[in-house]
Amino acid sequence: MTLAYVPGDSLAHRLDPRSKLVVQGGVVAAAYAYTTPTGLLALTALAWGCLWAAGGDRRDLWEYRFALPVLVVAPFVAGVALGEPWFRVGRAVDTALAGYRVVVVLVVGAAYVRSTPVRDSRAAIHHTVPGTAGAVLGVGVALVFRFLPLVIQDLRSARAAVKSRGGGRLPVHERMRLVAVAGVNRALGRADRLGAALAARCFAWNPTLPALAFDDTDSLALALGGGLFAAALATVL
Amino acid sequence: MSTRTEDVDLVGDETAINLARAALFAALVGAFAYVTFPNPVSPVSVTLQVLGVFLAGIYLGPVWGAASLVFYLAAGGLGAPVFEGGSAGVGVLVGQSAGYLWSYPLAAGAVGAVVHRGVDLRDPASVSLVTLAAAMGLGTAVIYAFGVAGLAIVLSLDPVEAVTVGAVAFLPAEAVKLAAAVGIVRSDAIAAA
Numbered sequence: 001m002t003l004a005y006v007p008g009d010s011l012a013h014r015l016d017p018r019s020k021l022v023v024q025g026g027v028v029a030a031a032y033a034y035t036t037p038t039g040l041l042a043l044t045a046l047a048w049g050c051l052w053a054a055g056g057d058r059r060d061l062w063e064y065r066f067a068l069p070v071l072v073v074a075p076f077v078a079g080v081a082l083g084e085p086w087f088r089v090g091r092a093v094d095t096a097l098a099g100y101r102v103v104v105v106l107v108v109g110a111a112y113v114r115s116t117p118v119r120d121s122r123a124a125i126h127h128t129v130p131g132t133a134g135a136v137l138g139v140g141v142a143l144v145f146r147f148l149p150l151v152i153q154d155l156r157s158a159r160a161a162v163k164s165r166g167g168g169r170l171p172v173h174e175r176m177r178l179v180a181v182a183g184v185n186r187a188l189g190r191a192d193r194l195g196a197a198l199a200a201r202c203f204a205w206n207p208t209l210p211a212l213a214f215d216d217t218d219s220l221a222l223a224l225g226g227g228l229f230a231a232a233l234a235t236v237l
Numbered sequence: 238m239s240t241r242t243e244d245v246d247l248v249g250d251e252t253a254i255n256l257a258r259a260a261l262f263a264a265l266v267g268a269f270a271y272v273t274f275p276n277p278v279s280p281v282s283v284t285l286q287v288l289g290v291f292l293a294g295i296y297l298g299p300v301w302g303a304a305s306l307v308f309y310l311a312a313g314g315l316g317a318p319v320f321e322g323g324s325a326g327v328g329v330l331v332g333q334s335a336g337y338l339w340s341y342p343l344a345a346g347a348v349g350a351v352v353h354r355g356v357d358l359r360d361p362a363s364v365s366l367v368t369l370a371a372a373m374g375l376g377t378a379v380i381y382a383f384g385v386a387g388l389a390i391v392l393s394l395d396p397v398e399a400v401t402v403g404a405v406a407f408l409p410a411e412a413v414k415l416a417a418a419v420g421i422v423r424s425d426a427i428a429a430a
Contacts, residue, residue: 003325005316024327066322070333070402074392077402098393102332109326113316121315136256140308143260144267145317151261151268159272172274176417179272180288181426183265184296188427191261195254203253205246 003063003110005117012054012115016214017124019221020112023050026228027108031101033232040100047107054115064106071099118145123209135205143194151187158182255297259305262293266309266341267319276410283410284321287380290341291373291418294348296427298358303346310338336387337380344376351375361422369422373415381408 031043079092126138162178266289276283294302313319320329330338351372352364381404389399
């Protein structure tokens with residue numbers, strides 16, 4: 001199962017995407033400022049609260065399993081010493097806490113992904129990043145969402161074709177080359193057809209995007225995000 | 238019911254095509270996360286994402302190549318499943334892979350700048366082998382420098398520990414990707430470039 005937007009009417013679904021981004025930023029800042037058992041415990045509760053408010057549960061976190069090996073190995077590498085006392089528990093605990101804060105941030109990110117449609121994310125970029133840069137970034141992001149499944153399909157079929165022709169016996173760099181050539185050729189072909197189609201359909205810098213507006217719930221979310229930022233800042237000052 | 242009129246600010250044809258190519262390359266780098274190959278020296282398998290970063294620099298040039306990887310990062314941060322193992326979200330952008338990910342636009346820009354010797358594009362097939370290898374060597378150096386620094390900061394490791402966790406097992410695989418990229422560019426196999 002892939003972590004992706006799930007339509008719904010949860011608290012997080014009703015929030016403006018910009019408030020959700022502020023809360024995420026706040027959690028990141030706080031997790032880095034308070035990398036202590038108590039701080040991370042409080043942030044864990046908050047992160048689960050965010051995921052719960054988005055109607056999600058632990059199954060949404062399955063996609064992050066690839067982060068685990070490094071997070072598990074790093075404390076051991078940090079703890080091992082070439083000489084007495086051979087294993088420094090303090091260093092290992094520091095790195096383990098640092099690894100755990102990554103997990104907390106991933107959980108909050110999952111809540112955003114689950115509760116925010118692409119159109120809203122694009123509108124948030126367009127409203128937040130000024131001028132042409134915002135328009136380019138918004139369009140680019142929307143197109144990545146749109147074309148990713150097709151490009152993945154292209155690569156899978158190229159790979160199946162290489163395999164069915166006995167490609168398994170070729171050296172790794174040759175197999176990589178064959179799959180990548182097929183992928184790049186199809187991507188460039190799609191891009192050129194898309195570019196021509198966009199130009200033919202009055203592709204404009206000022207598209208009509210969904211209207212975004214903050215409401216009362218957003219003020220609470222913004223206050224939460226702002227509070228977290230302030231708390232993080234307080235440790236620096 | 239009221240009506241509203243607005244001027245439409247059209248995007249030029251060339252920009253539209255460049256933008257489409259940059260977005261498709263970003264999707265390609267994301268799709269490469271789903272294709273794994275055995276690592277010659279380690280049980281951890283490798284994906285082709287770094288190869289995608291090299292190719293973005295080579296085929297799109299320093300400006301649109303870097304833009305393409307910015308699209309990739311922004312789309313992943315906002316929920317497109319383009320990061321390792323199909324993960325997504327802002328968390329990944331500040332997690333232990335943060336350094337590698339944030340280096341991608343810079344690496345694509347660096348590869349593009351060396352291959353094209355500036356911002357004007359030239360035919361990648363006409364570029365000498367030495368230039369290609371140097372460009373991708375520079376790209377790899379940028380990615381691993383940022384990647385290892387990111388690991389050290391995010392996981393509170395010292396530099397030697399970070400290199401042990403984040404580079405030793407992966408660098409030999411980069412040589413294989415470099416060889417694959419040279420093969421792609423020099424074989425005239427890319428039709429639309």
